[in-house]
Amino acid sequence: MTGGPSVRFVVPAGVDDPRRVSGGNVYDRKIRDGLRDGGWAVTTIEAADAGAAASALRDAPDGGLVLVDGLVAGWAPDVAEEAATRVRLVVLAHMLVAAFPDATDAAVEAERRACAAALGVITTSRWTADELARRGLAEPDRIAVARPGAEPRDVAQPRSDGDLLCVGVIAPHKGQDTLLAALGQLDRRDWTCAMVGSEETYPEYAAAIARAARGFGGRVRLRGALGEDALADEYRRSALLVAPSRVEASGMAIADARAWGLPVVAAEAGGIPDTLAGGGGLLVAPGDAPALAGALRSWMTDAALRDRLRREALAVRPTLPTWARTVAAVSEVLEAA
Template sequence: MTDPCSAAFAIPGDIATLTGGYIYERRLLEGLRALGHDMQHLELPASFPDPDPAQMAQAVAALRGVDPARPLILDGLVFGAIDTRGLAGVRAPVIAMCHHPLALESDLAPARRDHLFRTERDNLELARHVLVPSPHTRRILIESYGVPAGRITVARPGTDRPRLPPAPVAPPLILSVGILHPRKGHDILIEALSQLPELDWQAVIVGNPWDTAHAARLARLAAASPVAGRIRLAGRVSADELERLYASASIFALATRFEGYGIVFDEALAHGLPIVSCRTGAVPDTVPPQAGLLVPPEDAQALAEALRALLTDPARRQQLQRAASDAGHRLPGWDRTAREASRVIQQIAADDRPAGGAGMGD
């Protein structure tokens, strides 16, 4: 067996940031190190995908400084936005990490969306390989960005087993987890909950205030809701508190406008929670049909009706709970994610190794 080779992983800002993408990359970095790879962690400016010229120059210089013998995994917030000419000067073989194309983000001005599409499309031509979290993102890159199928590997996120047994509270807790950003659709969820005043429930929305203006808008929407006393915007919580909330919940709800994968859905399945979400992006591929109710995005009334169906029919809710629990038990761990990425790194290192020369891990 080939010895694990050296590689690098470039990530913008604090790797401990609480988003699905950062959790994925932190666990991947840890997993690759556990497999024996000498992984250089390169911290780039946190401003990506919107760096100023000085930060762009700093990132390009850092990437150009990576040893060409180290395959370089480049985070999608950077890869999709970095100057193409700067990226072309990077000597290390680049492995793009694409959770979902940046041009598919919510609330982008048309000119900004077009710029991100063109930049990411051009940059993908420079990547030796691409890692994606889902078959859905793989299809987008093939069909809309022209990436050859053979240059894309799906490295599905892993899942940790719950640390607490289910202990649902009364009234039933509807739990939503996702950064406070327009794409996550918490505004739609609040609107849907506002249509259920006659039912008995409580709701908690957990999420890092990624977009401060949107977080403030959500607070105003919740305060103005006729059910304001039953909706709690918890913001960022500790891992222990999040585990307690999952154990206490009866329903997981996320009115997302788009997901390249959606790690929180796997977390909900692992905790045996029926899911109410939207038929968009990778969600239908991630949420088994027996374990959730999916409605069109941007449709608060349809979301409210799905929540109503589970709140008023305990037998149906229990049926979805059992299916969610069964699906959750079958989810892979993070070790498999690392092994998929490791195979890509090893193959690129082998392809670049001089004929008859020593391996990088030798």
């Protein structure tokens, strides 16, 4: 559609690359496509590094509206500050860099500068919004929340209660090492676990996870990054999603699991408790392998618990946010800018 409002959307390179599947990329695509369907003229610019990010911001026309992924904005905070003096800049903050224990002072400062320069900051969870305000990175009245949507799905049909699924880039903050340590503490062996996620972002960590997974005799399968259909097949045949993240803004995989009616065992990190509001999940402390093992053991041995979690997971499905609602929230912020 043409003739409507226009926006330049600056995103990380490879946003459409099936080998780089991530929650952030999925979210950016849904927003881009949803805005276009709603009448916006969206010009998408992909940036692979700081130089490309700086060029994308410098090339924005004076007075134009620019929506920039927070990851990209943090690569070139000085240019973001300069651009904010002549364009209407809105930052889409998928994650809070300052929440990562290994975040450098330079990265935290870059995030602060980019957020401070923007007219508005869009976050994907209430937790992120609250943290931005608490840390003084943006005033509360400049922060809006646009939670990830959930596509309506059929109810999952697992073959066994022990069919476990973990979805997310193989990375330290996603906690796959905690999950493997927990699985190693289980006495019973009638389970399988599929780990879905790119192994390219943190290759050394991913290699260590692959080595550890081989010790489970084939019960742990590293599936790599999957396309939409293959990922849907994994959800469809799973009984439980396990999300052991150490840091998480909201948890796109959890939102997807909710759409399938899948119960969830997750770390009580970041925005995960909000995403699991309404029931259907168990929460454990982040990085606590014994606690995670205990939750998984309870799931596998307690039929009443399984029945309750499944009932709750199915009951919450009609209340889940839609992508249309997410796009509308983003559109409202852009219109105000």
